[in-house]
Amino acid sequence: EVQLVQSGAEVKKPGESLKISCKGSGYTFTNSWIAWVRQMPGKGLEWMGIIYPGDSDTRYSPSFQGQVIMSADNSISTAYLQWDSLKASDSAMYYCARITVGNWFDPWGQGTLVTVSS
Amino acid sequence: NFMLTQPHSVSESPGKTVTISCTGSSGSIASNYVQWYQQRPGSAPTLVIYEDNQRPSGVPDRFSGSIARSSNSASLSISGLKTEDEADYYCQSYDNNNWVFGGGTKLTVL
Numbered sequence: 001e002v003q004l005v006q007s008g009a010e011v012k013k014p015g016e017s018l019k020i021s022c023k024g025s026g027y028t029f030t031n032s033w034i035a036w037v038r039q040m041p042g043k044g045l046e047w048m049g050i051i052y053p054g055d056s057d058t059r060y061s062p063s064f065q066g067q068v069i070m071s072a073d074n075s076i077s078t079a080y081l082q083w084d085s086l087k088a089s090d091s092a093m094y095y096c097a098r099i100t101v102g103n104w105f106d107p108w109g110q111g112t113l114v115t116v117s118s
Numbered sequence: 119n120f121m122l123t124q125p126h127s128v129s130e131s132p133g134k135t136v137t138i139s140c141t142g143s144s145g146s147i148a149s150n151y152v153q154w155y156q157q158r159p160g161s162a163p164t165l166v167i168y169e170d171n172q173r174p175s176g177v178p179d180r181f182s183g184s185i186a187r188s189s190n191s192a193s194l195s196i197s198g199l200k201t202e203d204e205a206d207y208y209c210q211s212y213d214n215n216n217w218v219f220g221g222g223t224k225l226t227v228l
């Protein structure tokens with residue numbers, strides 16, 4: 001079974017850094033793109049960007065370019081999303097999802113809730 | 119930029135059929151496949167329709183998808199509504215290296 005398991009909820013202060021993770025299993029991790037999707041409280045889904053673990057090729061949505069960094073560690077089949085300096089507006093649920101060859105998202109991780117508050 | 123527009127909410131009674139629309143902002147929605155995701159409260163989204171009208175394994179045949187080129191829109195229909203179908207539904211497509219989601223539709227089964 002293809003599965004993505006994300007790291008647990010985080011509570012941070014503005015200005016702090018953060019790295020959340022997404023571990024894949026049940027498939028060849030290096031052969032599929034991984035996407036990150038943001039969902040702010042009570043709002044819809046926003047595509048943030050994608051990473052191809054095979055060669056770490058990344059593509060960011062213009063809305064998130066320069067705001068986050070995506071990376072991957074193939075030795076442990078894990079993708080990461082990181083912030084160097086969090087803002088309160090980064091408070092949201094973040095999902096990772098595998099992108100199929102048909103450009104849709106399946107499956108999804110369970111989500112990581114990030115709360116940024118002073 | 120390509121955008122997908124959905125109604126904010128729809129409601130229907132158990133046992134009935136409901137249809138949720140997803141309208142493309144420009145070009146032809148038929149140029150790229152449309153997918154639909156269900157997100158129950160407190161849960162991650164799950165795929166219910168891919169490639170306009172295909173159901174993943176495990177999704178009941180009460181769920182169906184279609185494309186209407188004349189109105190540049192896609193639709194998700196759910197027949198024989200059950201209370202467990204109450205959720206947010208999002209359409210999604212792909213255009214020029216961008217993955218686009220509709221704003222989501224809250225389905226209430228009352």
